[in-house]
Amino acid sequence: MKQDQIYTYIAMICGLFSLSGCVTVQKPHNPVGAYWMPEQIDPVHDDRYDVEYANRANLTCHKKIFQPSDLGLTGAEDRSIISATPILGSGDQLAVRILGDKDRLSNIYVINADGNLYLPGLPPINIAGQNVMAAERTITNFMVAQGMARPLSSIVQLILVEHGSINVQMSGAVFSPGNRRVAERSAESKAASSLRMAIGDFNGMRTVAPALQAAGGVRPDANISQIYIVRNNKWAVVDMSAVLSGGNVPDIALADGDRIIVPSRNCADKDLIRPSAITAPGIRIFISNLTRSANNNAGAAIGKESTSLPYGTTMMDALVSGNCVGGSAMASDRWAVLVSRNPINGQSIVIRRRIEDLIHRADRDFVTPYLMPNDSVACYDSGMTNFREILGMMTDTVTPAIILSKVAQ
Known part of the structure; x- marks a missing residue:
């Protein structure tokens, strides 16, 4: 091989290395107001503006007392609403x-x-x-x-x-607000009920906690110590915070047409990001891991078990579930992004993390965001994988050219 050809190949390889270094995920830019939990900020890789904004945003939760007028309520308080006695309604x-x-x-x-x-x-x-x-x-x-x-x-x-099912209007800091049909019984349950000899009935799903779960569960910004139940333009306040400590949860019977309003504290409370009687038991997310070693999600063993996760799962857990962690040490310099949405104001937010940092950093718990329903996680190739891809592409292009030049000679 001639000396000039050697220099040419060396120059090509150097160019490939430089190209592989450029083909990385760029830092995403999020609008003002997108951040809503402290774990979304990484002071190591986020720029000065983002860190300063996170400090200004005051993402730490503080107790706030809501007045009925803050929620648009004009009726009088009625403590008789807080009762465990079943209320009759249509379908009973x-x-x-x-x-x-x-x-x-x-x-x-x-x-x-x-x-x-x-x-x-x-x-x-x-x-x-x-x-x-x-x-x-x-x-x-x-x-x-x-x-x-x-x-x-x-x-x-x-x-x-x-007891039949009831309609309950859900609003505020729940994942799926709107009109919800609560305590619907299956056909099998109704058939068994018609055959039983016992007199009477009890439908435990016609209470506050199952109604909150029917609305997707309370969000992390919910003020569960001050949940409003509105009936016939009158209201009552119930404190559900005991559910987090294993205490007694008020067993309040709901009536058809009731409204439940969950005020928002405009910040994320980590104590609410776990399965409970009033939060979501699990979430569904989307994972993309299209790497050289896994050309499709099926090849990466990403199935239902990988995308249906317990509520309280973090971005790091999802990366492991999606087979984005591990493998060759030469290909370990990978990045991942989390595509989420601020549930308080609806703004989208994209979080970038270096996977090896999440494994080795001692402060990983402070920079690993929690996942919310319908979040998306995507894993990007390492620089070495990018280099291998570019080298393969160049080989596929150069080799036929060399063969053709030999034939031409």
Whole structure:
């Protein structure tokens, strides 16, 4: 080989190294207001502006007392809302027994969607929003007013046969706000209920905690010590913070049409980023690991188990789950990005981390963001893998040229 050819190959290799160093993930730029948890800031790799902004943003949570007017509530407080007594609503089944009735009115009825109970030949009786004892008095007073019975005690007896599902309006610091159908029973459960011999029914899903989970769970910025329950324009406040310490959680029965408002503290509380009775049990994320050693996600063993993770999983856990960690030491200089969204203001945010830093740094817990539902994690190739890719591309191009030149000679 001639000396000038050797120099040419050396120059090509040096050029490949320089190209491989350029083909890395660039630092993402996030808009002001995108950061919402301290772990999203890395003082080592983030520039001065980002670090200073994180300090100004005051990402540490402080206790805040919300007033009803802050949430747009104008009605009066009603502490009677905080009760464990089941409330009747549309879809509930009741066994109605009337003293002296010869099976003309005594039967099993379902409360209509308008909240009324329809007895044969009688005007509708509205009992939605009442407990069983109050509904008994309502029906008794109705029958006395119609001249169908004398004002005696125990004229009407109601037995709750089955609690149906209810509609609850969720708003505030929950992952999926909106109207939610709570305590829906499966067909199998309804069939088993019709066959049982027991009298009465209890549907434990018609309470506050299951309703919060039906809305995706509370977000990390939720103020769970001051959750508002609104019923008929009146409201009550419930403190659910005991759920984090294993204490007694208020078992408050919800009624059809209730509203639950979870105020936001505008910051992330790490104590709320774990499975509990009021948070999401798990999350679904998206992982991309298209490296030289894994040309597709199936080849990287990224399946349902890798993308369905417990709530409280960090970016580092997802990188291990996506096979982005480990392998050849020469290819260990890899970067990863987390694509997320600030749930408080809806702004997107992209976080960049060097994978080996997360493994070796002692402060890894302070710079490893927690994952939220529907986050995306992407792993980028190392400089050595990039060099190998470019070298292969050059080889694929140069080799045919050499062969053609030999043939031409």
